[in-house]
Amino acid sequence: MSSVVPAVPFALLPTGAEEKDEELRRSFVRDEDERPKDPHNVFSNEIPVISLDGIDDVDRRAVMCQKIVDACEDWGVFQVIDHGVDVDLISQITSYAKEFFALPPEEKLRYDMTGGKKGGFLVSSHLQKEVVRDWREIFTFFSYPIDERDYSRWPDNPQGWTPVVDAYSQNMMALADKLLEVLSEAMGMDREALKRSCIDMQQKLVLNSYPKCPDPHLILGLKRHTDPGTITLLLQDQVGGLQVTNDGAKTWITVQPIPGAIVVNLGDHAHFLSNGRFKNADHQAVVNKDSSRISIATFQNPVPEAVVFPLAVREGEDPIIDKPMTYADMYKNKMARDIDLANQKKLATAAGRTAAPFDLGKILQKMLDEIIA
Numbered sequence: 182m183s184s185v186v187p188a189v190p191f192a193l194l195p196t197g198a199e200e201k202d203e204e205l206r207r208s209f210v211r212d213e214d215e216r217p218k219d220p221h222n223v224f225s226n227e228i229p230v231i232s233l234d235g236i237d238d239v240d241r242r243a244v245m246c247q248k249i250v251d252a253c254e255d256w257g258v259f260q261v262i263d264h265g266v267d268v269d270l271i272s273q274i275t276s277y278a279k280e281f282f283a284l285p286p287e288e289k290l291r292y293d294m295t296g297g298k299k300g301g302f303l304v305s306s307h308l309q310k311e312v313v314r315d316w317r318e319i320f321t322f323f324s325y326p327i328d329e330r331d332y333s334r335w336p337d338n339p340q341g342w343t344p345v346v347d348a349y350s351q352n353m354m355a356l357a358d359k360l361l362e363v364l365s366e367a368m369g370m371d372r373e374a375l376k377r378s379c380i381d382m383q384q385k386l387v388l389n390s391y392p393k394c395p396d397p398h399l400i401l402g403l404k405r406h407t408d409p410g411t412i413t414l415l416l417q418d419q420v421g422g423l424q425v426t427n428d429g430a431k432t433w434i435t436v437q438p439i440p441g442a443i444v445v446n447l448g449d450h451a452h453f454l455s456n457g458r459f460k461n462a463d464h465q466a467v468v469n470k471d472s473s474r475i476s477i478a479t480f481q482n483p484v485p486e487a488v489v490f491p492l493a494v495r496e497g498e499d500p501i502i503d504k505p506m507t508y509a510d511m512y513k514n515k516m517a518r519d520i521d522l523a524n525q526k527k528l529a530t531a532a533g534r535t536a537a538p539f540d541l542g543k544i545l546q547k548m549l550d551e552i553i554a
């Protein structure tokens with residue numbers, strides 16, 4: 182399948198039935214091995230749902246800690262309930278996000294984020310150089326550190342965004358603090374260890390909107406990836422679409438949406454600090470024909486200068502990375518590798534049309550292994 186990447190970013194996703202839209206949709210079509218295999222709404226109960234009620238009680242905390250360890254070793258993903266985040270705030274930010282994405286494109290494009298601006302609206306992806314596009318629109322808020330906020334990049338439509346984002350980001354920061362303390366203890370370290378490694382916790386909010394898609398079996402809302410940072414706190418509506426794999430994409434499960442629950446994903450930073458003991462959640466978002474979907478990701482990241490190196494190397498193990506690197510370098514390498522692999526894969530697929538299918542399979546598997554390495 183050929184991919185036609187337009188020279189300019191889209192203002193809108195090509196949702197229509199006209200020939201022009203069908204033509205544009207070709208640049209969203211995934212290679213066969215990447216296409217979604219499982220529906221958005223057949224849910225698995227394999228991802229643990231953990232109550233944070235009684236987190237400061239010694240015995241309950243120990244049980245919680247063990248559940249979190251198990252989830253992080255198996256998946257790098259768990260859901261939390263009784264997390265202390267105000268339910269009204271959750272419904273407020275969800276309504277604001279829905280209203281914003283329903284605005285006409287010219288209104289959303291007042292906050293166009295292309296060209297590296299510190300926050301705003303993008304169609305398709307934050308990685309604009311990608312070969313195949315994602316079926317999503319996003320809005321990014323750089324929320325922490327507070328003194329680096331640029332409120333001119335926060336929307337004023339619908340009115341009243343700022344206090345909602347302000348309160349939500351504060352609630353998420355408090356929840357991340359609690360979780361990082363438990364995760365530090367779970368790694369056998371003092372409560373502050375993970376936070377210390379971040380130097381100062383940075384935070385970015387990304388609102389994801391996945392409109393209805395006419396070809397959900399060919400297209401992904403958000404391609405397979407791991408989040409680069411420490412942890413991601415994800416709020417999703419009840420539609421479903423978040424999928425996770427723990428066997429290198431041989432099988433996927435769809436995370437059950439639970440009203441008010443927050444999905445916690447471990448990112449590459451936490452994976453490296455735990456010396457690979459904790460998985461970095463290998464995930465993607467699928468779309469569907471019938472319902473649009475909203476999710477709100479809160480990325481909790483270290484400062485760019487933070488040193489990335491395992492904190493807890495268990496007896497008999499070697500560090501999984503050769504030498505310390507900064508988070509900025511880790512992130513840059515990841516992005517460069519993602520884009521490069523996508524390009525190589527495109528070339529390999531073209532070459533593979535004349536090669537034996539077995540060889541092509543091997544080439545692609547090696548590339549996919551590298552993506553999650």
Ligand SMILES: O=C1C[C@@H](c2ccc(O)c(O)c2)Oc2cc(O)cc(O)c21
Nearest residue numbers: 307385387406407408409480515516519
């Ligand atoms: O949008 C995303 C998704 C994700 C991601 C990051 C980097 C990749 O190379 C990739 O394939 C996916 O994690 C993010 C992390 C952020 O800090 C911001 C984002 O917008 C995103």
Ligand SMILES: O=C(O)CCC(=O)C(=O)O
Nearest residue numbers: 387389422423466476478
């Ligand atoms: O929308 C989702 O369920 C996943 C979002 C996600 O993985 C991300 O924003 O990094």
Ligand SMILES: [Fe+2]
Nearest residue numbers: 406407408464
């Ligand atoms: Fe993600």
